[in-house]
Amino acid sequence: MESFSSINDIKNKISQWKSEGYSIGFVPTMGYLHDGHTSLIQRANNENDKVIVSIFVNPTQFGPNEDLDNYPRDLKRDTELCAENGADAIFNPSAREMYGDNPYAYVDINQLSSELCGTSRPGHFRGVCTVVLKLFNIMTPDRAYFGEKDAQQLAIIKKMVLDLNMPVQVIGCPIVREADGLAKSSRNTYLSSEHRKAAVVLSQSLALAKTSLKNGERDAEKILAIIGEKISSEPLAKVDYIQVVDLKSLKTVKSIKDDILVAIAVHFDKTRLIDNFSFKIKNN
Known part of the structure; x- marks a missing residue:
């Protein structure tokens, strides 16, 4: 398994794979992987020739009083889990690599973001849509995999892909739970x-x-x-x-x-x- 932090480097690898006729499955994550994430990687591995997992704690989806600085991170463990579950590459960029020095362009979605988490986390889905669109443009995957625990996020991403005519199939995967029923997070x-x-x-x-x-x-x-x-x-x-x-x-x-x-x-x-x-x- 290979690891990339540069957008150009991962794009070059994907171009190579596509020139060889491989299909691409993509699992976007913020890292600190658990069984829910690995179930997505396993499904992507079953349905595609090559699997890429992004590990990026996206600052634009965190509010001013949320847990960006304290969000759990363990790249070494994440790398091991990705390799064990069939990933072919990890993309782990810096915030500067993803957004540059002074970004002006963002993606908003109306209606679907006005209820549920959108009410208590204003601006959250603008950050989600922006980073997912950027990742889709970088990875150009055939299929992308998301957990159904974030049901509103899944609905919003599917709508964004539909409205913007993006050539990627968005696949929702079942919630994975602990033995006592608590959803993995x-x-x-x-x-x-x-x-x-x-x-x-x-x-x-x-x-x-x-x-x-x-x-x-x-x-x-x-x-x-x-x-x-x-x-x-x-x-x-x-x-x-x-x-x-x-x-x-x-x-x-x-x-x-x-x-x-x-x-x-x-x-x-x-x-x-x-x-x-x-x-x-x-x-x-």
């Missing part, structure tokens, strides 16, 4: 042992909501109440949002008639965790 490392135990309330609350939906409940307010009641039973949990939204538009719904996304964001001390599930209406 690099931010889980921030949790104290006490908060780690408390965090299982996220998946537990969503499981109760899913059961209610399977049993025929179609009132979104009641679904919200089920989740809220469970989370409020955990004193260490502080809700950022609990929402039931249309799966395509990400707009809030009151009566569940079409496919939905049930999404939550909850703080445990200074750590903010997200989780979700989608629910499809039969015969829809």
